[in-house]
Amino acid sequence: MNMVFSTGEELLEICKSENISISEAAIRYELMISERDRDEIYEEMRLNLKTMKDSIKKGLSHKHVSMSGLVGDDSITMLEFASQAAMGERMAKIVASAMAVTEVNATMGCIVAAPTAGASGILPGVLIEFAHQHELDDEMILKGLFNAAAIGVLIAKNASISGASGGCQAETGSASAMAASALVEMRGGTPLQSLDAAAMTLKNVMGLVCDPVAGLVECPCIKRNALGAVNAVLCSDMALAGIKSIIPFDEVVTTMKNVGKMMHIDLRETAKGGLAATPTGIKIAENMAKAKQKTSQADNSKRD
Amino acid sequence: MNCSIFDIIGPRMIGPSSSHTAGAVRIGQIANKLVGSHVKKAYVTLYGSFAETGRGHGTDMAIVAGILGMDPDEGGIRYSHFTAQQMGIDIKIEFSKEEAAHPNTAKVHVVGTNGQEYTYIGTSVGGGRIEITSINDLELGFSCEYPTLIVFHEDKLGTITKVTSILAAEKINIAFMKVFRSQKSQAACMVIETDSQINESVLKKIECAAENITEVCFI
Numbered sequence: 001m002n003m004v005f006s007t008g009e010e011l012l013e014i015c016k017s018e019n020i021s022i023s024e025a026a027i028r029y030e031l032m033i034s035e036r037d038r039d040e041i042y043e044e045m046r047l048n049l050k051t052m053k054d055s056i057k058k059g060l061s062h063k064h065v066s067m068s069g070l071v072g073d074d075s076i077t078m079l080e081f082a083s084q085a086a087m088g089e090r091m092a093k094i095v096a097s098a099m100a101v102t103e104v105n106a107t108m109g110c111i112v113a114a115p116t117a118g119a120s121g122i123l124p125g126v127l128i129e130f131a132h133q134h135e136l137d138d139e140m141i142l143k144g145l146f147n148a149a150a151i152g153v154l155i156a157k158n159a160s161i162s163g164a165s166g167g168c169q170a171e172t173g174s175a176s177a178m179a180a181s182a183l184v185e186m187r188g189g190t191p192l193q194s195l196d197a198a199a200m201t202l203k204n205v206m207g208l209v210c211d212p213v214a215g216l217v218e219c220p221c222i223k224r225n226a227l228g229a230v231n232a233v234l235c236s237d238m239a240l241a242g243i244k245s246i247i248p249f250d251e252v253v254t255t256m257k258n259v260g261k262m263m264h265i266d267l268r269e270t271a272k273g274g275l276a277a278t279p280t281g282i283k284i285a286e287n288m289a290k291a292k293q294k295t296s297q298a299d300n301s302k303r304d
Numbered sequence: 305m306n307c308s309i310f311d312i313i314g315p316r317m318i319g320p321s322s323s324h325t326a327g328a329v330r331i332g333q334i335a336n337k338l339v340g341s342h343v344k345k346a347y348v349t350l351y352g353s354f355a356e357t358g359r360g361h362g363t364d365m366a367i368v369a370g371i372l373g374m375d376p377d378e379g380g381i382r383y384s385h386f387t388a389q390q391m392g393i394d395i396k397i398e399f400s401k402e403e404a405a406h407p408n409t410a411k412v413h414v415v416g417t418n419g420q421e422y423t424y425i426g427t428s429v430g431g432g433r434i435e436i437t438s439i440n441d442l443e444l445g446f447s448c449e450y451p452t453l454i455v456f457h458e459d460k461l462g463t464i465t466k467v468t469s470i471l472a473a474e475k476i477n478i479a480f481m482k483v484f485r486s487q488k489s490q491a492a493c494m495v496i497e498t499d500s501q502i503n504e505s506v507l508k509k510i511e512c513a514a515e516n517i518t519e520v521c522f523i
């Protein structure tokens with residue numbers, strides 16, 4: 001059977017006729033399109049998992065200062081508040097983990113793009129912290145990552161995973177859809193429930209624009225990773241409870257692509273619209289430009 | 305296009321941006337591969353959003369790191385300016401205000417310790433992937449995703465066959481091949497993407513295959 005799926009329908013068909021999970025389908029897909037064998041594929045994903053775990057640890061271990069000086073310690077602040085959180089301590093810890101990775105990213109630490117660097121907190125935050133809370137082993141997290149990769153492949157093939165072409169719905173939206181689907185499999189749900197969870201996640205942020213202040217992956221990106229983590233957990237819960245997505249996954253992905261196309265260029269990573277264009281956003285960008293001028297003047301005088 | 309699952313989960317990289325940081329490292333890496341030795345001197349010009357938001361994204365550090373031969377996931381990227389200084393490598397970075405054809409573009413002029421000199425333009429096209437769009441004023445295009453052989457020559461009948469027959473004899477399979485030239489019978493360049501690595505002795509053979517072959521690089 002051809003394992004190279006291009007739509008959610010095809011993925012479900014493969015899972016059904018081969019009687020396999022989405023994670024196994026993702027591995028067989030990779031076996032077909034790459035020259036790696038199963039062991040190499042596992043090893044590569046294990047390396048990704050290790051870097052993900054390290055990035056959470058690093059983010060929560062001490063406060064960081066980002067390139068612009070804007071962000072760096074919100075994850076720790078969230079973690080310290082976790083026991084009082086209205087969404088519950090467990091959810092708050094997942095959110096803190098997601099933010100931690102994004103902060104490490106903003107401070108030039110090592111992360112795994114999933115699917116992009118800007119949205120890199122959601123998948124590790126949700127999967128690793130959930131597994132920790134439920135005492136699931138690494139094998140189970142790896143299953144989650146393979147499952148998530150299948151969803152990401154489908155979105156990349158039929159829409160986009162980059163903020164520059166599809167807005168933030170395509171970046172943090174895709175990351176949450178991947179995490180939601182992965183959680184469903186890790187919690188014993190069916191492939192159809194996985195796709196339903198992914199579809200609902202994308203629906204919840206349909207049209208979300210990409211508007212990074214001063215063009216940096218900091219504000220609003222870190223908080224959007226927090227939202228993405230909550231969205232993923234929420235939609236996996238809805239799917240496992242038996243709630244279905246009224247619009248099927250494939251149609252949601254296609255429309256996400258169309259909505260992305262309709263989005264004005266100012267709202268697609270150019271830092272010319274949205275939050276980047278607020279008075280405060282503009283002021284931050286101006287201050288950074290001034291600081292930049294100062295340093296390059298200093299550089300030049302060194303050269304002369 | 306069938307993307308790999310590791311294009312979705314991956315690469316492992318130093319943040320904050322796959323195009324402004326990881327892609328910039330990869331553009332820098334081309335420098336020492338082109339000269340085929342360590343780099344002695346480099347002059348880098350950043351254009352478009354590389355220039356506008358480059359400092360905040362560490363684009364300058366990333367390119368320098370690449371020139372030093374670091375990979376996109378190495379922690380040393382943050383300190384690359386300092387490392388270059390320590391190693392006595394002279395690297396200057398300019399943030400240009402000029403427009404470029406693509407937003408995330410860098411021009412690199414590089415001199416190797418072996419005296420080789422090149423100027424190339426690289427563009428970061430998203431997700432850490434890059435494209436080299438020009439070498440020594442010759443417009444071309446390749447992605448660096450495969451082992452890439454670049455043969456500079458004067459455009460003359462039969463040169464391509466000479467090169468490809470050497471590759472065939474060495475059992476090196478060609479994945480893609482493109483030929484670029486400025487004008488008929490003038491400077492030209494073959495870009496050959498292969499499925500396997502090419503060793504020094506084969507590169508030498510290619511260099512000696514015809515008189516009009518001026519330079520051979522393997523990236």
Ligand code: SF4
Pocket residue numbers: 118119162163167168169171172209210211212216217218219220221224269
């Ligand atoms: S706002 Fe833009 S840069 Fe920030 S996470 Fe969303 S898509 Fe990425």
